[in-house]
Amino acid sequence: MSKIQEVKEKVEIGKTKLVPGLVQEALDEGSSAADILQAMVDSMGIVGEKFSSGEIFVPEMLIAAKAMAKGVDVLRPLLAGDTTNSLGTCIIGTVAGDLHDIGKNLVSMMIESAGFTMVDLGVDVPAERFVEAIKENENVTLVACSGLLTTTMPALKEAVETIKASGLDVKVIVGGAPVTPEYAAEIGADGFAPDAGSAAVKAKEMVA
Amino acid sequence: MLTVKENLKEVMTGGNPDRFVKQYEFLQMIMSVPSGRIKPQIGEEVINEWGITIRWPEGQLASFPVHDEQHVVLKDVTEWKKYVKAPSMERPEGAWDQAIADANAVDRNNKYVAAFIAPGLFEMTHYLMGMENALMSFYEEPEAMHELIEYLTEYELDYAKALVENLHPDAILHHDDWGSQISTFLSPAMFEEFFLESYKKIYGFYKANGVELIVHHSDSYAATLVPYMIEMGIDIWQGVMTTNDIPKMIKEYGGQITFMGGVHSGVIDHPEWTKEQIEAEFARACRESGKLYFIPGACQGLPVSSFPGVYEACDEAIEKMTKELF
Numbered sequence: 001m002s003k004i005q006e007v008k009e010k011v012e013i014g015k016t017k018l019v020p021g022l023v024q025e026a027l028d029e030g031s032s033a034a035d036i037l038q039a040m041v042d043s044m045g046i047v048g049e050k051f052s053s054g055e056i057f058v059p060e061m062l063i064a065a066k067a068m069a070k071g072v073d074v075l076r077p078l079l080a081g082d083t084t085n086s087l088g089t090c091i092i093g094t095v096a097g098d099l100h101d102i103g104k105n106l107v108s109m110m111i112e113s114a115g116f117t118m119v120d121l122g123v124d125v126p127a128e129r130f131v132e133a134i135k136e137n138e139n140v141t142l143v144a145c146s147g148l149l150t151t152t153m154p155a156l157k158e159a160v161e162t163i164k165a166s167g168l169d170v171k172v173i174v175g176g177a178p179v180t181p182e183y184a185a186e187i188g189a190d191g192f193a194p195d196a197g198s199a200a201v202k203a204k205e206m207v208a
Numbered sequence: 209m210l211t212v213k214e215n216l217k218e219v220m221t222g223g224n225p226d227r228f229v230k231q232y233e234f235l236q237m238i239m240s241v242p243s244g245r246i247k248p249q250i251g252e253e254v255i256n257e258w259g260i261t262i263r264w265p266e267g268q269l270a271s272f273p274v275h276d277e278q279h280v281v282l283k284d285v286t287e288w289k290k291y292v293k294a295p296s297m298e299r300p301e302g303a304w305d306q307a308i309a310d311a312n313a314v315d316r317n318n319k320y321v322a323a324f325i326a327p328g329l330f331e332m333t334h335y336l337m338g339m340e341n342a343l344m345s346f347y348e349e350p351e352a353m354h355e356l357i358e359y360l361t362e363y364e365l366d367y368a369k370a371l372v373e374n375l376h377p378d379a380i381l382h383h384d385d386w387g388s389q390i391s392t393f394l395s396p397a398m399f400e401e402f403f404l405e406s407y408k409k410i411y412g413f414y415k416a417n418g419v420e421l422i423v424h425h426s427d428s429y430a431a432t433l434v435p436y437m438i439e440m441g442i443d444i445w446q447g448v449m450t451t452n453d454i455p456k457m458i459k460e461y462g463g464q465i466t467f468m469g470g471v472h473s474g475v476i477d478h479p480e481w482t483k484e485q486i487e488a489e490f491a492r493a494c495r496e497s498g499k500l501y502f503i504p505g506a507c508q509g510l511p512v513s514s515f516p517g518v519y520e521a522c523d524e525a526i527e528k529m530t531k532e533l534f
Contacts, residue, residue: 014347057395059343066344099265099272102339103388124265149269150474177389178474195390 004031004039007071011043014063016070023074033078040068044113048197058106061196065109086117087207088141091133091170093121095155100148103176106196107144114200116142127155127162134168141207144199145189147176157187164188171206175199211318220443220466222500227530229503230523231468232511235322235379235423236314241371242303243324244295247271257295260335269514275338282337285345285352292336292356294363297370304374311375320379320421323371324510325364328384329406330393332360346398353402361406365413372417379421380414381446383509387428389451396432404436411441427469427507431457438464445469447507454497462501470497473506477518483525486518490525494533504529 001009003026010018026036047064050056072079090111094104101123112118119137121129134140143163147156156179160172173191174184184192191206193199210218210226216234218225246256248264248271256262261279264271274280282291311321327335333356334342345353371377387393394402411422424437427447434457437445448454448469457467470493476486493504504526506513513519 016348054391057391057398058393059346059398060395062340062344063347097267099268105340150478151269 002026002031003029004036007036008039008043011040011064011067011071012046014060014067016063016067019067019071020074023071027074027078033075037072037075037079040071041113041115044068044110045200048110048113048200050197052195052197061106061110065113068113086139087115087204088117088139089119089137090116090142090144090203091119091121091130091137091140092144092146093125093130093133094123094146094148095152095159096124096126097155098147098149098152099123100146100176103148103196104144104146107146107175107193107199110196110200111142111144111203114204116203125159127159130159130163131166131168134163134166134170140168140170142203143170143172144203145172145174147174147179150178153178153183160187160189173199173203173206213318213320216503219500219503222463225499225534227534228494228499228526230526231503231505231519233523234320235381235511236319237322237324237381237511238307238310238375238377239324240306240310241323241375242299242307243367244297244299245326258292258332258336273335273338280336280338280341283341285337285341285349285356288336288352288356288359292359294359294366297366299370307375311377316378321375321377322379322381322421322423323375323377324381324383325367325371326383326425326509328382329357329360329364329403330384330386333357343393346394346402350401357402357406361409364406364410368410368413368417372414372419377419379423380419381423381425381510382411383425385428385447386426386433387430389449390429392428392430392433396436399433400436404440407436407440415441423468425509427473427509434461434465444503446503446505447509449507450493454493454502458497458501466501466503467497468503468505469507470494470502470504471506471522473508473514476522477506477508477514479515481515481518481521483521486521487525487528490522490529491532494526494529499533 007022007026051061092108108118108120130143145159163172171190174189175193181192191202193202212234215225216229219229244257246254248254248262250264251266253263259281261274262271263274314321421443422441423444423446424442425446429451431452444466446468448467454467471489476489506522
């Protein structure tokens with residue numbers, strides 16, 4: 001088995017201690033940093049699919065993402081300035097009045113694994129803050145808004161409307177327990193995902 | 209007409225109940241127990257009995273543990289012995305008097321004297337170190353997690369001992385959320401490995417010491433954990449969300465466990481709540497799940513609602529369904 005294939009497999013099963021060494025070995029074998037990164041992105045795509053289908057659970061997804069992050073650390077000096085794998089910047093946050101961060105963090109991790117640069121605004125984010133962040137950061141292609149409470153659904157709507165009203169050229173994806181595809185469409189979001197794995201797939205589609 | 213307790217037993221044994229059980233009507237919660245829990249009021253931040261910072265911001269429905277770098281209690285689970293110190297079980301003279309008086313005032317023929325226990329073992333792991341760290345630690349540091357959970361179990365058993373000695377509860381309502389709305393947090397195999405034996409010890413202790421009814425709250429998806437719930441001695445799983453396919457679970461496990469819930473609090477318990485919406489939700493739940501092994505209720509973990517009037521409106525909606533279906 002090639003080292004790059006081994007990297008892919010070990011990321012998928014979250015071997016956080018083995019992946020950095022394997023990435024180095026793959027580089028030593030002559031694989032390019034970009035190819036190794038792509039292998040890890042593909043791996044996380046499989047992880048996301050397995051999570052969405054209920055085959056694996058949050059811990060498995062977390063350690064896979066951690067394994068990838070450790071692999072990326074090895075590649076980072078070689079990738080500096082190389083944007084070929086970047087899908088742009090994604091601004092993410094949980095909307096105003098809502099303090100839930102676990103789901104948002106999982107989505108952030110998976111979207112990052114898909115190839116985006118993440119800017120996490122945290123929780124309880126006012127609608128205007130999303131717009132400010134789009135203006136403050138370079139190459140923002142996507143904004144991801146999370147809302148976990150029925151009572152904060154109006155804040156989700158306000159966030160989407162405010163971003164859209166700003167006229168900035170970004171796509172908006174929404175999600176969270178009470179959010180349905182119908183509600184997402186009703187409030188003017190460009191996309192919806194029911195879980196972190198699907199969010200990564202949808203995010204890629206939306207900026208393609 | 210059956211008493212509240214008799215009617216519940218008919219529901220749980222597949223007998224002949226004469227009405228739907230109205231949510232928590234069978235439990236008389238004794239909230240005056242000197243639990244030692246330190247909880248914030250709305251707008252407050254406290255450091256609780258385990259050293260965990262808990263914040264309840266204005267406008268939120270519940271409090272949250274704070275897990276930023278500055279506040280998290282346990283940064284590295286392998287060092288849990290250094291940072292995790294169980295609260296003292298000592299109580300001042302007379303601390304139990306009110307709770308005992310409240311329990312004595314209950315007609316035990318009609319209702320179960322019930323003690324409230326929260327957070328549970330799984331919740332404690334993420335209260336102490338944050339959800340992501342806790343979940344990764346099950347993989348990365350399983351031995352330390354086993355040790356930590358054993359320590360938390362010993363504390364729960366000490367607390368259980370104090371409860372049965374002083375209060376003699378007939379029931380407990382024990383919280384531990386094991387999943388999100390759509391999935392369990394852990395795989396069933398991992399749940400079994402880390403939590404089954406501990407809960408068998410805890411719930412087994414209660415059962416061996418006069419507690420007739422174990423009610424476990426997990427307002428989540430957890431259908432795949434039901435066999436473990438049965439094995440650990442849970443009589444009623446409370447907080448059952450509709451994502452679980454309740455009718456299917458009743459068919460498969462009815463007689464071994466009773467399911468309480470079927471209506472999502474988030475759907476009915478909000479500032480613009482209406483009687484009509486509540487009635488529609490309970491009509492659906494009662495028709496779908498039927499009269500046996502099912503207790504209609506919102507998924508809220510205590511006999512309360514977030515917005516005034518909702519809990520009572522739920523009871524009325526259940527009464528309406530009793531008139532229609534019994």
